[in-house]
Amino acid sequence: MGNSAAGVLVGIDTGGTFTDLVAFDPESGELRTSKTPSVPSEPGRALTNAIAAADLRPGHIASLVHGTTVGTNALIERTGARVLLLATAGHEDIPYIQRINRKSLYDLRWEKPRPLLVSRRDSLGVPERLNSAGGVVRPLDVEAVRAHCRAVKPEPIEAVAISLLFSYVNPDHEQQVRQIVAEELPGLPVSVSHEVAPIWREYERTSTTLADAYLKPLMDRYVASLDEKLRDAGLTTPWAIMKSNGGAMRAGAAADSPIQTAQSGPAGGMLVARALGVQAGLPDLLTLDMGGTSADVGMILAGELRHTTEYEIEWGVPAAIPLIDIKSIGA
Template sequence: MRFAVDTGGTFTDLVVEDDSGLCRLYKAATTPHDPVAGMLDALSVAADADGRSLAEFLAGGNTLLHGTTHAINAIITGRTARTALLTTSGHGDILVLREGGRAETFNFTHEFPEPYIPRSLTFEVPERVMADGSVRLTLDEEAVLEHIERLKENAVEAVAVCLLWSIVNPAHELRIGELLAEHLPGVPFTLSHKLNPAIREFRRASSAAVDASLKPMIARYMSDLERRLREAGFRGRVLIVTSQAGVIDAADAAEAPIHIVNSGPSMAPIAGRYYAAIDSAAEDAIIADTGGTTYDVSIVRKGNIPTTRETWIGPQYRGIMLGFPWVDVKSVGAGGGSIASIDSGGLLRVGPASAGAVPGPAAYGRGGTHATVTDAAVALGHIDPAYFLGGAMTLDPEAARAAVERDVAGPGKLPVAEAADAILTIATENMVQAILDITVKQGIDPREAVLIGGGGAAGLNSVRIARRLGCRTLIIPETGPALSAAGALMSELKAEYHAAQVAHTDSFDHDAVNATLSALARKARDFAAGPGAGALETTITFKADARYATEVWEIEVPLREGSVSDAGALSEFVEDFHRTHETLFSFRDEGSFIEIVGWSASVTCRLSERKDLRLASPAGIKEKWVRNAWFAGIGWAETDVYRFETLKAGERIDGPAIVENDYTTVIVDPGASAERRPSGSLVVDVGQQ
């Protein structure tokens, strides 16, 4: 038995896969002050439903996969460790000066952002390594020891080390690491060349700073997580979802916590890719995961899940740069808990503020008073107040209508139903803009893609979103309410290794490049023999970070083999680069040579026999009934409501209709039709509005 837990901003999702391969979904309220408690609550709900004690239930599990927002929340809220930076003399302002970009070129009203590590905790070390790896100035170890004494005086809890050109010759960084371990025992540190051997110094320094700052807290979290799971009765392996759409052991996550900063959202595209392949013929897919707090959008392009190094937490250029690859996910503050209000100019706003899990929407009856997207859906009759979370939680429809009346209908001089519909319309527009932002920038026409709706709130307005985008097909997987957790069950143990090695296609050094690729391959094989031992299947793939010589930013291009053995292999790579560049930017420049600035190897180890997930169908449930619901252009109407699990493969329903199960409600708007597929998914032809 395997467990997958995704801790979101509002709910903690749990998918339990039994030994026969059938799955069950469960949800519990997230406990922001103690995320492990929310996980144990969800596991307790599952144990109760199975008729066993929590200890008995957990004892039957062999693997627990966990997606968490703990790391990114700590960065956003400033709860990271007190961290210092050691860097090369003359480069102490690297985190202050950044890369010089401006999101709004002529807007001078923004305050200049503070560096991630204060300048007062940045210490310059006398040393200098040149770009060719030669040592111009030997490391001054006495100066390092003096800095260590100052670190003690400043009660520093973590240290980041980023020296110039350590990616070519790491000797000085390694020696500083030895001195820190000896003279500052118990204080974790991160060496930039080991973590992120990238050429760009700011990104390397920033990633080292973020990683070091997270180490004390994530180490405690992972230790606490494993300890409490063991105490509760779990004896299996604990794996943590990474930002690169894979999983790693909890101990490895504690060693390099930057890998799990974007942990939760990275799993949705894994599940989305699977459902897009079996339920449609589309080459491209848009995966939209709607939670209570955020709307996370990712894409699958020709079967591949793109990653990006443009990883900013907060506004671009003014936020925090990770400089570390993660699955390209666009997140906006638009979810079931997004708060609606009329601003001073009389315009309706929805989000980014959220009612979250506590106190939650007004309908929750937990002290929340603001009108939210969930309240709007309740006011329209789209959500059954008596059947929220499968009846585990009863909503207050009068409180929902009152909140919509007070916050939107009254100020906007609208009937409550029209105001609630307007809330959903604005929420839809916010979500559409996020999708356009991530698709058009990567050469995807949303009209040619299939939309995958995941998350508990996805079904409320996914037909509207598909129509706005021009998508003809919407897929709501039966595991959709916990899409990220389902993706974790489909995921594989994964590691990526990077190396900086500059090469040019007009004077290609085959020996140097192949030596670099061989070293990366050895690291990948070592991982497969270590954490990946016993895997059912192991795959190693290679990529290059390349650009036209006149460009500033590089793109990732897969290598067909683990080497560039001869002129023929180089020609293949050149053509692959041109094709990738043309897909992304609509042009190729065959007259320019290509510059490669880095190489990487990815190793994936498949641990599970099964990848397809099917939900167990509960017995003795009602198949169809009627509910009064409101739809634009129709008004209030007696609407057919279907139970998701009881729809048979090939069964078709026409809108307006509602399809629901314990954890989601799918609105099939007028003019749309839906069909249950053998995979269990609900595939909706969105029709015309």
């Protein structure tokens, strides 16, 4: 393997503990696997180690698709970035107000989920207002946005989330705020709600945008490190990262939209489980994917994957992204 004219197809899944590789040569039909320890401090090395353990030549790899739990683990372990939230004035508490529903209706000691991805001091209101049709009720106060940005400059803010009312109908104010942030806080990654989650539910849209910003610096470093290691090892083909919905996207796109990788690794496992179920004549399956950091459970009914847009980082803290329906907990 490795000398095939067609090139080798490679899939690599990196978890918190182990990195697993499967390689297939479509010309010869040969299949190879390898399992190596993950290297959290240097993730690119785990991939090159797995490639070397399978005795593959990176220059002969035609396709490399990578499943990762970096986003999943960061959300579970709360190891993402410090995020600044810019919301419509009067709505900056939306991550704290959340929804009225309770997980344990009759438990008098039940505690409401805390906002996980932004502190109250980093949640600021922007004077502006659109109506439900996207019409301007109150023009954007540009100077107020600049003042907010200048006020937080001394703080170790790592990313910015922008979520304004009805921006999914008219994104003009969000686009203006993003431009101001780029001018006042250059270099900081920015997530805007009309791109991340263009939906009408304000809390879900804000929570999803926060999660995207929360993961951006981490995923950007992760992708850059992997790309450098893979290129140094001799990989010449573009490589992709699994999306939570079972698809794949170029590595650079994953760095720009990291919330789409929240269930990247587990999604790949679900695709394999369905394929094995079809071969074994088992259309109904319950799947369990347990690693060193998280345990992920999914269902396959009548040979079909269940999809949803109601992912919960923690109960009551949603991320409205399209994904295979998988439930994750800390292992």
